[in-house]
Amino acid sequence: MLKVGHWKDVEPIIYDDENAKAEKRVLIGKKLGAGNYIMRLFTLPVGGYTPYHTHDWEHEVFVLEGKLELKGEEETYVLEPGSFAFVPANEKHGFKNIGDTEVKFICVIPAKGGE
Amino acid sequence: MLKVGHWKDVEPIIYDDENAKAEKRVLIGKKLGAGNYIMRLFTLPVGGYTPYHTHDWEHEVFVLEGKLELKGEEETYVLEPGSFAFVPANEKHGFKNIGDTEVKFICVIPAKGGE
Numbered sequence: 001m002l003k004v005g006h007w008k009d010v011e012p013i014i015y016d017d018e019n020a021k022a023e024k025r026v027l028i029g030k031k032l033g034a035g036n037y038i039m040r041l042f043t044l045p046v047g048g049y050t051p052y053h054t055h056d057w058e059h060e061v062f063v064l065e066g067k068l069e070l071k072g073e074e075e076t077y078v079l080e081p082g083s084f085a086f087v088p089a090n091e092k093h094g095f096k097n098i099g100d101t102e103v104k105f106i107c108v109i110p111a112k113g114g115e
Numbered sequence: 116m117l118k119v120g121h122w123k124d125v126e127p128i129i130y131d132d133e134n135a136k137a138e139k140r141v142l143i144g145k146k147l148g149a150g151n152y153i154m155r156l157f158t159l160p161v162g163g164y165t166p167y168h169t170h171d172w173e174h175e176v177f178v179l180e181g182k183l184e185l186k187g188e189e190e191t192y193v194l195e196p197g198s199f200a201f202v203p204a205n206e207k208h209g210f211k212n213i214g215d216t217e218v219k220f221i222c223v224i225p226a227k228g229g230e
Contacts, residue, residue, distance in 0.1 A: 002187035002208070003201040004194065027199040028175045034201055036225050037152040039175045060143045060154045062221055064179070072117035079119065084142040086118040086149055093117070106177055108223055110151050 003032040007041050021048040022095075027106075029115045038115050040107050044068070044097040052094030057113040059087040062106045067099030079105075118147040122156050136163040137210075142221075144230045153230050155222050159183070159212040167209030172228040174202035177221045182214030194220075 005027070012023040021044070028039040042050070044066070052071060061070075061084060068079040071094045072087070078098065079085060087093045097103040120142070127138040136159070143154040157165070159181070167186060176185075176199060183194040186209045187202070193213065194200060202208045212218040 001189060001203070002185065002192065002206065003203075004185070004192045005199055006195075007197050007199065027177070028201045032201045033203055034173070034175065036173070037175065037223065039177065039199065039223065041177075058149070058151070060149065060152065060223070062142065062154065062156075062177075070117065070119070074116060077117065077119045080121075082122050084120055084122065084154065086143045086147045088116070088118075088148055091117065106221060108152065108154065108175070 012043070019051045021045065022050055026115045030111070035111055037108050037110050038113070040109070040115070042095070042105050042107055044095065044103040046097060046100055046102065048103065049096040050094055052092060054090055054092045055113065056089050057110050058089045059085070059093070060108040061085040061087065064104040064106065066097060066101050066103030068103045068105060069096040069098045071096070127158070134166045136160065137165055141230045150226055152223055152225050153228070155224070155230070157210070157220050157222055159210065159218040161212060161215055161217065163218065164211040165209055167207060169205055169207045170228065171204050172225050173204045174200070174208070175223040176200040176202065179219040179221065181212060181216050181218030183218045183220060184211040184213045186211070
């Protein structure tokens, strides 16, 4: 059976400490029956960020709104709405809102990464 | 290494026959190193559609623009920007642009579904 929703109706998980200042919404996860990969929506407020860290699973990212810095191990990119990014497993990475409006991006991970 | 791009720089695959009237762009696929799941962007022009069909892999969808009908086996939904949908494996489904502007949506599939 199809499962359908809108991100505005999904309760956010809020991070607000030295590691991260961000909201995460699990749009399509285990609750809806997704067993292979998980679609999440991140919102970074002005000044928001995620940790510069690494793990053994990849990210597939698509930017919806705002001006987003993505720092990898070798290069740093500035992403805008319509940009996409592939962060391979085991590559250090961190996201940061470097604009003066909210950032929103989709981030898909394999189920082994949790939700 | 990070791989970054913008959808506007990705060459579309164009479908225009009785089965589908749509453009597909493979944003994150095997070429970028993605081995588990593939991120594509679909554009449906006014009146555009995809086949009403089924296959043994799932879709994870996020709508960026326009008014999109998603027909499943039991129900039909109207999706708008910010809507998401999980189409389980082996569920019949078809997408149709029912608005008067272009539709754009992200659709993620497992690698076994091709690109």
